[in-house]
Structures are given as C-alpha cells and as structure tokens.
Amino acid sequence: xxxxxxxxxxxxxxxxxxxxxxxxxxxxxxxxxxxxxxxxxxxxxxxxxxxxxxxxxxxxxxxxxxxxxxxxxxxxxxxxxxxxxxxxxxxxxxxxxxxxxxxxxxxxxxxxxxxxxxxxxxxxxxxxxxxxxxxxxxxxxxxxxxxxxxxxxxxxxxxxxxxxxxxxxxxxxxxxxxxxxxxxxxxxxxxxxxxxxxxxxxxxxxxxxxxxxxxxxxxxxxxxxxxxxxxxxxxxxxxxxxxxxxxxxxxxxxxxxxxxxxxxxxxxxxxxxxxxxxxxxxxxxxxxxxxxxxxxxxxxxxxxxxxxxxxxxxxxxx
Amino acid sequence: xxxxxxxxxxxxxxxxxxxxxxxxxxxxxxxxxxxxxxxxxxxxxxxxxxxxxxxxxxxxxxxxxxxxxxxxxxxxxxxxxxxxxxxxxxxxxxxxxxxxxxxxxxxxxxxxxxxxxxxxxxxxxxxxxxxxxxxxxxxxxxxxxxxxxxxxxxxxxxxxxxxxxxxxxxxxxxxxxxxxxxxxxxxxxxxxxxxxxxxxxxxxxxxxxxxxxxxxxxxxxxxxxxxxxxxxxxxxxxxxxxxxxxxxxxxxxxxxxxxxxxxxx
Numbered sequence: 001x002x003x004x005x006x007x008x009x010x011x012x013x014x015x016x017x018x019x020x021x022x023x024x025x026x027x028x029x030x031x032x033x034x035x036x037x038x039x040x041x042x043x044x045x046x047x048x049x050x051x052x053x054x055x056x057x058x059x060x061x062x063x064x065x066x067x068x069x070x071x072x073x074x075x076x077x078x079x080x081x082x083x084x085x086x087x088x089x090x091x092x093x094x095x096x097x098x099x100x101x102x103x104x105x106x107x108x109x110x111x112x113x114x115x116x117x118x119x120x121x122x123x124x125x126x127x128x129x130x131x132x133x134x135x136x137x138x139x140x141x142x143x144x145x146x147x148x149x150x151x152x153x154x155x156x157x158x159x160x161x162x163x164x165x166x167x168x169x170x171x172x173x174x175x176x177x178x179x180x181x182x183x184x185x186x187x188x189x190x191x192x193x194x195x196x197x198x199x200x201x202x203x204x205x206x207x208x209x210x211x212x213x214x215x216x217x218x219x220x221x222x223x224x225x226x227x228x229x230x231x232x233x234x235x236x237x238x239x240x241x242x243x244x245x246x247x248x249x250x251x252x253x254x255x256x257x258x259x260x261x262x263x264x265x266x267x268x269x270x271x272x273x274x275x276x277x278x279x280x281x282x283x284x285x286x287x288x289x290x291x292x293x294x295x296x297x298x299x300x301x302x303x304x305x306x307x308x309x310x311x312x313x314x315x316x317x318x
Numbered sequence: 319x320x321x322x323x324x325x326x327x328x329x330x331x332x333x334x335x336x337x338x339x340x341x342x343x344x345x346x347x348x349x350x351x352x353x354x355x356x357x358x359x360x361x362x363x364x365x366x367x368x369x370x371x372x373x374x375x376x377x378x379x380x381x382x383x384x385x386x387x388x389x390x391x392x393x394x395x396x397x398x399x400x401x402x403x404x405x406x407x408x409x410x411x412x413x414x415x416x417x418x419x420x421x422x423x424x425x426x427x428x429x430x431x432x433x434x435x436x437x438x439x440x441x442x443x444x445x446x447x448x449x450x451x452x453x454x455x456x457x458x459x460x461x462x463x464x465x466x467x468x469x470x471x472x473x474x475x476x477x478x479x480x481x482x483x484x485x486x487x488x489x490x491x492x493x494x495x496x497x498x499x500x501x502x503x504x505x506x507x508x509x510x511x512x513x514x515x516x517x518x519x520x521x522x523x524x525x526x527x528x529x530x531x532x533x534x535x536x537x538x539x540x541x542x543x544x545x546x547x548x549x550x551x552x553x554x555x556x557x558x559x560x561x562x563x564x565x566x567x568x569x570x571x572x573x574x575x576x577x578x579x580x581x582x583x
Contacts, residue, residue: 011483011487072451072461072463073460076455095447096484097463097464097481097482097483097484098483100439100447100448100451100463100464100500101451101461101462101463101464101481102451103448103451104416104448104449104450104451104452104455105451105452105454105455105461107416107417107448107452108416108417108420108452108455108456109455111417113415113417113542113543114415114416114417114446114448114452115543116445116446116447116448117445117446117447128546131445132445132551133443133444133445133548134330134331134332134343134442134443135442135445136551137332137336137343137550138332138338138343138548138549138550138551139548139549139550139551140341140545140547140548140549141545141546141547141548142413142543142544142545142546143543143544143546144542144543145542145543145544146542149542182460182493182494183460183461183462183491183492183493183494184491184492185489185490185491186490186491186492187489187490188483188487188488188489188490189480189487189488189490190486190487190488191486191487191488203580226581227575227580227581228580228581229580235503235504236503238504239503239504240507241507245486248486251484251485252482252483252484252485252486253486254485254486255485259578260575260578260580281578283571283574283575284557287334288334289334290334290335294553294555294557294559295553295554295555295557296555297555297557298556298557298558299557299558299559299560299571299574300557300558300559300560301559301560301567301568301571302559303564303567304564307564308564308567308568308571309568311564311565311568311569312568312571312572315568315569315572316572316575316580316581
C-alpha cells in the first residue's frame with residue numbers, strides 16, 4: 001500500500017488543465033512513496049479522456065462511466081469504491097470549484113485527514129504540504145501524521161504532464177446508489193456577456209479594493225479614457241455591485257492577456273493573478289510594498305492611487 | 319417552521335507589516351473580524367427569514383470569548399440566537415482540522431436539526447474551504463459548494479442554486495433539503511447592523527457550550543494535521559519601481575506607457 005490515486009477534472013466534454021497537473025504531482029508523490037500512480041476519470045466520455053490522460057508517469061487509468069457531467073454524489077461513491085479496491089496511500093484531487101464540492105465529503109466518508117489547496121507536496125516518511133494562509137501573506141508547512149491521506153492541489157502550481165505513456169485503461173464498475181444522488185445539474189450558463197469584452201482589449205486599466213468607494217470608480221474610468229484603455233476590475237468591485245460581472249478578471253471571471261495591464265489598488269490575490277498573469281506588461285499601483293501584485297509586475301509605483309492617478313490623467317489629457 | 323443554521327468564524331486580518339512568532343503571526347499585527355464569506359451567508363439567512371413566515375436563524379461558531387463580539391454583530395443583523403463552542407481542550411489545539419470542526423458542528427446539527435445550513439465558501443485565515451461539505455456528508459445532508467444564487471422552495475424541499483465555476487460559467491443545480499450550501503461572496507449585499515438591531519442583539523441569547531456539553535471527548539478534536547512552519551513567501555519580483563513623489567513617479571510611468579504606444583492618437 002503505497003500508491004497514489006489522482007482524480008481528474010473535466011467539464012462539458014473537456015479535461016481541465018489541472019488534470020495534467022494532478023498527474024505531475026501524483027507521479028512525484030508516487031515516486032517518493034515507492035508506489036504506482038492510478039488516475040481515475042469519472043463520468044463523461046471516459047474512453048476519450050483515458051486516451052488523453054495516458055501521459056508519462058501514469059501506471060493505470062481507471063474509468064468510471066456514469067452520466068455526462070460532474071455530480072458530487074456520484075464522485076464520492078465512485079472514489080469510495082476505487083479506494084476500497086486500490087487501497088492507495090494518497091488521494092489527490094483538484095482544488096477546483098468542483099474539487100471542493102466532493103473532496104471534503106470523500107475525506108469524511110473515508111475518515112482521511114484532508115489538506116486542501118496545496119502548492120507543494122513532499123514525502124519523507126511523513127507527508128508535508130506547503131500551503132498559503134491569510135490571503136497569501138504567509139506560507140505554511142503542515143505535516144500529516146497518519147496514512148492514508150487526502151490532498152487537493154491548487155491549479156497552475158505543477159507543470160502539466162507531457163509525453164505518451166503506456167498505461168492500461170481499466171473500466172471500473174461501480175453500482176451507484178441512485179437514492180443517494182440528491183442533487184441534479186439542470187444546466188450551465190455563461191455569465192458576464194454584455195457591452196464589453198475585456199478579453200479583446202490591448203490595454204486594460206483594472207481597479208481593485210483600494211478604490212474604497214463606489215463614487216471613486218469614476219476616477220479610474222477617467223484614467224481608462226485618457227489612456228484609451230478598457231476598464232476591468234478585481235472581484236470585490238463586482239461583488240459590491242460597482243461594476244458588472246463582465247468586467248471581472250480572475251479565476252471566476254475572465255482570463256485576459258492584454259499588451260498592458262495596469263492594476264490600480266489591486267493586491268494580487270492568487271485568484272486574480274490566475275486571470276491576468278499572461279499579460280505582456282503588468283504595471284501596479286498599490287500602497288502596500290508587500291502586495292503580491294508586485295511579485296508579478298514589471299513596473300510599479302508604491303503609493304496612494306488617489307495621489308498618482310490624477311497626475312497620470314493629466315499627463316495623458318494635455 | 320423552518321430553521322436555518324449559519325456557521326460563522328471570526329478570522330484575523332494581517333496588517334501590511336507583521337512579525338512572525340513561531341507558527342503564528344504575532345497578535346499585535348492581527349485584527350479580528352467576521353469572515354467575509356460568512357457575512358454573505360448571514361445575509362442570505364436573514365433574507366430567508368424576512369421572506370418567510372416562521373423562520374428561525376441560529377448562528378454557531380467555534381472560538382474564544384473574543385468571538386462574542388462577532389456573534390453579537392450577526393445577531394444585530396437579524397440572526398435570532400447564537401451558539402459558541404469553546405473550552406480548555408479547544409484552546410490547546412493549534413490547528414483545528416476539518417475533521418474536528420465536522421465533529422463539533424455535527425453534534426450541534428444533531429441537537430438543532432436545521433432544514434438548511436449556510437456557511438461561507440472558505441475562511442480568510444486558513445482557507446481550507448472544506449468544512450461545509452464535510453459537515454454535510456457527516457450529517458447526512460445534501461450539499462452544494464460555491465453557491466452564488468439561491469432560490470429556495472421549502473414546500474417542495476428543494477433549493478435551486480447556481481454554483482460559480484471557473485471562467486465565468488455557472489452551474490444550475492437542484493439540491494434536495496435538508497442541505498448545506500457554502501456561500502460565495504457577491505451573492506447579495508450584506509447589510510450593516512442598525513442601531514436598533516445592535517440594541518436588540520444585547521438581549522439575544524448566545525449559548526456557550528463545551529465539548530462535554532456536546533457529548534464529545536478530547537479525541538474528537540485530536541488533529542492529524544500539524545502546522546510545523548510558517549514563513550513569508552520569497553518574493554520572485556523583478557519589478558522596476560518608479561521612485562519619488564506622486565508627480566515624479568506618475569511622470570516616469572507615463573513615459574513608459576508612451577514608449578509602449580499608449581495614448582498615441
């Protein structure tokens with residue numbers, strides 16, 4: 001018993017990137033444990049997925065054909081059955097929205113210790129997991145005293161597994177107790193349509209919590225106009241209803257890759273960075289010199305946006 | 319009659335500059351407040367109470383006496399009564415893991431038998447994002463994680479919810495009651511407590527419970543997970559900072575922007 005079971009993520013017919021990151025993390029951990037990496041794909045076109053998942057480091061792909069889309073009740077039952085069959089030391093799951101919808105239930109059902117949102121995993125007689133706390137202000141190490149254990153991994157922290165493997169594909173029969181399936185997905189909806197497509201913009205001026213008040217949004221609108229840029233924002237601005245959802249950059253909003261991304265009063269939480277780190281040039285204006293946005297910025301001003309922005313508007317209006 | 323339980327947590331915000339003290343942040347640099355996500359969960363519950371005929375909203379937390387202020391604030395916003403779990407055993411635990419929290423809330427659920435349980439998607443401090451779903455499974459409730467819209471049909475025993483997936487996609491899901499929903503920020507606009515609400519909250523009950531009161535022993539909160547290190551992340555920054563006062567810094571930034579073709583007619 002020293003194997004790893006990694007459960008991949010898919011949505012609407014596509015494997016999500018984190019699936020291949022799970023393979024990388026799982027292969028490393030399996031090597032440390034001296035065991036095999038089993039990859040499980042549950043629901044959807046599992047045969048197609050299995051072919052795509054056969055990358056370097058994968059020892060076996062288990063397919064559970066049941067329904068099309070993600071359902072947590074089905075996932076929990078399937079993983080429980082796989083766990084009973086394979087007796088792995090580790091279950092790796094994605095720290096995605098769907099991962100968080102089933103991983104805690106899996107851990108509870110199987111009485112496993114659970115560490116979520118891992119950004120690093122190492123195993124040397126015991127498991128150590130690196131994760132952040134206090135909105136990325138600090139990193140921590142947590143040690144897990146018992147085996148087996150369950151871990152969810154953050155997206156984009158591990159490389160995507162490459163190459164071609166030669167893993168056998170094993171269809172895995174699970175008799176799903178339908179009476180225990182008490183939620184039903186009735187549809188999907190794309191949100192954030194409307195007047196503007198921020199993913200099209202060459203220059204984005206993006207506003208965050210530092211703007212403090214709804215009435216101050218005007219100042220950033222003025223800046224965007226002066227620069228000939230499009231206005232976008234971080235999550236809190238949309239949560240507050242100060243700008244519509246179609247302006248939101250980040251994990252739950254849009255992923256943007258403009259030539260220039262000017263972040264004004266945005267601290268750079270990981271969920272935001274996931275949506276804009278591919279921008280060519282990143283510029284940040286923030287009062288906090290330790291704000292994580294400066295870690296990925298090319299240029300920056302440590303200062304009060306209410307002092308800096310009016311000057312910048314003047315520079316481009318004259 | 320419907321009962322809604324909201325589990326809440328008081329969390330610490332860290333100041334811009336801080337000092338580490340072993341595996342903790344020195345208390346001088348922490349400011350305590352209601353967890354942001356839980357504020358939205360409370361608002362969701364209070365709105366259900368306002369819309370329904372006979373809805374009781376109960377709030378439960380695990381935490382020391384300091385947290386009474388946070389619970390009191392929830393009461394001032396319209397929660398009917400509070401439960402706070404704490405004792406010496408809990409005070410001695412460094413990191414209360416998901417299983418331990420699940421044991422505690424599960425004991426409260428067995429006592430209260432709520433129809434609906436609301437909690438924030440995650441806590442700002444440790445960001446595990448796991449308690450709600452774990453509690454649901456332990457209590458035999460159905461659940462939905464990361465909910466950003468709720469239409470409750472209590473008579474039919476169904477919650478119609480939207481789950482906020484990545485990339486601007488929402489999943490529409492029907493969840494059978496009783497259920498736990500983890501609430502995402504932005505689902506509503508949390509109210510501020512009114513002066514009248516704050517006055518009324520003074521008379522509302524906050525029941526204090528120990529593990530013993532809940533029928534749990536020390537073993538229930540024994541964590542398999544230990545926090546062994548805390549450190550400031552190494553900055554990989556190669557940012558070029560524009561120095562000087564606002565005028566000088568903005569002028570430097572303006573010239574970089576112009577070089578890159580911004581503002582060119």
